[in-house]
Amino acid sequence: MIQAYKYDIVKDLKARLENAMAIVLVDYKGINIEEVNNLRNQFRSNQVDYFVQKNTLIKLALNDLGITGLDDYLVGPTAVAVCKADEVTPARVLTKFLKEVMEDKAFPKFKAGYVAGHVFSADDLKSLASLPSREELLAKVLSCMQAPISNLLGVTQGIIKKFVYAVDDLAKKKAEAS
DSSP, X not given: OHHHHHHHHHHHHHHHHTTOSEEEEEEOTTOOHHHHHHHHHHHHHTTEEEXXXXXXXXXXXXXXXXXXXXXXXXXXXXEEEEESSOSSHHHHHHHHHHHHTSTTOOOXXXXXXXXXXXXXXXXXXXXXXXXXXXXHHHHHHHHHHHHHHHHHHHHHHHHHHHHHHHHHHHHHHHHHHO
């Protein structure tokens, strides 16, 4: 009976972890219930699945999915943040939570992460969280692509304006001369 129950848990975990763009392991000790609920709400509002489960069951589910790089980090209290929509969101939400809510406390903290098929250390996840969002990066690329066209347009408009002013001055001089 117990084995069947654990099998069902692993099956559920596997479904939650499958097709994830980012899996972040979090050491959550030293955080109270109110802060945990706040963190869960922030994760939920950003479409991140956040849960706590036994390390051995998480390890079994990850290994079934072919992810073995996180096995060494599944020690001690571990929470899992899973996002299927974006690679950076779990790291960004936890970093924002640490700055805004947990100001001078050391917990919760990153253990490791699995992002885009690679294992990331805690420091790598912090660096990843500090990157601009996808929309910001796309806006910067677009503005760089538009800059030469805008400059060309400004130059051609300046030439046309000078030509129009020159023609207008000629017309005024001819009108004065006649």
